[in-house]
């Protein structure tokens with residue numbers, strides 16, 4: 001037997017050995033049943049089955065019941081998850097869980113008059129501690145009471161903390177954030193879920209997931225020059241598009257895998273969320289071993305070495321789809337604007353800029369520049385932002401700094417605002433010690449807090465007016481309209497940190513560092529050398545400040561008081577939703593017929609609304625305010641069918657609710673794409689919504705709707721979307737016979753009294769039908785505990 005290895009240094013009693021033993025036993029059963037070579041994804045997923053003997057195992061069809069090893073929650077989603085957990089009545093969480101304070105810290109890049117003209121990381125952190133004091137103290141006390149590890153504000157971004165401390169090869173984790181798959185860089189099956197799923201798992205219930213399909217990505221060759229792991233996923237996003245990974249785990253393999261760092265693999269897995277993938281995973285290798293050792297987990301590395309057979313695909317394993325990428329010829333990419341799958345190889349980006357008529361003061365990336373011009377996108381770069389949970393590894397920071405150093409040597413600086421977001425306190429302390437921070441500030445950068453900041457719209461931007469077209473570039477992952485600064489006219493592009501750094505120094509999006517030149521302070525032309533960075537710090541990581549609060553001993557936990565003031569406008573204890581009354585939904589109003597992209601940012605906007613994540617009634621005032629009304633092409637303006645007046649969407653919903661009129665939303669493709677936030681499902685439920693009827697759903701959002709007792713329905717014939725007028729009334733028939741796989745009928749009634757009918761599909765299974773009947777998954781769970 002091998003020495004017992006704890007899952008993390010914070011959980012001395014939870015052993016990886018036990019996880020591996022259980023995984024081996026389950027896999028032995030599954031292998032016998034399936035009798036075929038398995039992919040890595042299947043090994044890890046099936047290795048966590050609740051019932052390996054009885055579970056149906058058809059990829060893309062069966063609903064699996066799984067036993068994840070841990071739960072991670074960020075502060076914006078943890079509030080509602082903990083509020084829900086509290087209402088379950090359990091004394092403590094049943095699996096190791098953590099809370100991370102990262103989303104509620106606003107980033108500033110210019111002097112703030114209301115804060116003694118301070119700005120940047122330290123000032124932002126202390127400001128956040130003030131304005132969010134109530135929420136932080138709720139989360140800290142709820143964590144202490146229910147046995148959840150609490151990472152204080154300033155500790156870093158959830159996915160970076162998980163990679164540094166908790167992820168282990170072959171493990172399974174769920175996280176209440178859509179970029180949870182980041183841990184796939186350490187061979188973990190890590191899936192982004194809504195808070196409601198986290199509540200199930202913390203309550204000791206199995207977690208349900210439709211058996212994922214597996215997309216194989218074979219990597220051959222080796223990257224060079226300006227190409228980095230980020231470019232692999234920017235390329236994959238271009239191939240698969242924002243929907244292409246839906247219902248699938250993306251599994252990388254091939255000799256190219258060994259030619260990139262563990263943190264680079266994490267970047268690729270992180271951004272797999274942008275193609276809708278359930279998660280992404282890499283097979284265990286030497287680079288993961290090295291990262292585990294460097295982060296103080298040599299024991300876990302030794303265990304994984306011995307368990308390696310189960311941490312990679314079997315020879316001959318079959319994929320549902322196969323993509324091959326030759327790293328030798330992979331170019332740096334710039335993706336955007338407005339969607340992460342609009343991929344431009346660097347050599348074509350300039351053309352895109354020109355073709356689009358975007359301002360092009362930069363002189364790089366020749367073909368990207370053409371794209372900018374051709375499309376009329378603003379080519380004058382207004383800001384560059386590096387770091388975030390996606391790209392703030394030591395290697396990333398080193399490569400970006402190697403570019404910045406060349407500028408400094410030539411006597412030039414960043415031409416535009418440039419921000420650096422370290423992913424964790426450990427990264428911050430380490431790059432400060434190693435002099436990288438100084439390079440960034442000398443070149444004109446502002447170091448922001450170890451937090452999400454501008455990545456989640458928490459950017460108090462002052463240099464550009466709302467509505468003014470402008471371009472920014474970041475090393476983040478998501479670039480939907482208004483995502484970073486709340487300005488829908490901001491054209492956001494994503495690229496690697498080293499490309500972003502080169503761009504800010506040039507100040508122009510059409511600059512291509514692989515061929516264009518810059519002018520130094522002495523008037524001489526300079527070319528930039530390819531970036532270089534060490535994978536891991538030669539002097540080891542510097543942990544920085546201690547930012548962790550461990551839960552107290554069980555005996556003292558019961559004495560911890562969790563306070564929610566009734567007068568609070570940030571937090572509100574939950575009232576259970578009403579159970580289904582057994583009747584069909586009749587003559588429901590159409591609150592809005594949404595047109596085009598309707599992501600969770602459109603349904604429940606982040607940015608300034610993040611502060612109400614723990615207060616359902618207050619946050620409901622943002623419901624669908626970003627969705628485009630098909631009837632008038634406007635946002636947040638719908639006609640109230642009872643009064644005939646145009647009003648805001650949330651106000652109209654409240655009006656219907658007060659009058660007892662049920663309502664539905666009609667929507668387009670991939671409705672609910674983006675984040676895992678269950679607020680996008682809780683809000684319509686709270687304001688009296690009954691069903692969401694769309695052409696197709698993003699997976700997480702569809703499940704979240706079911707958890708809250710809503711009916712997510714899809715048109716059997718997508719053309720029926722066009723039949724519906726916003727003023728029609730819709731009845732949903734046949735609810736008493738709701739059964740897995742069975743269609744429901746919708747009857748539409750037009751203003752003139754004429755009617756029409758169409759069929760809708762639904763994906764409820766038996767268990768989920770019990771949620772609908774009970775009024776919510778939580779109601780069903782509470783009833784089960786009481787019984």
Ligand code: F3S
Nearest residue numbers: 179388389452455456
């Ligand atoms: Fe935060 Fe942006 Fe990552 S919001 S968790 S840094 S995707």
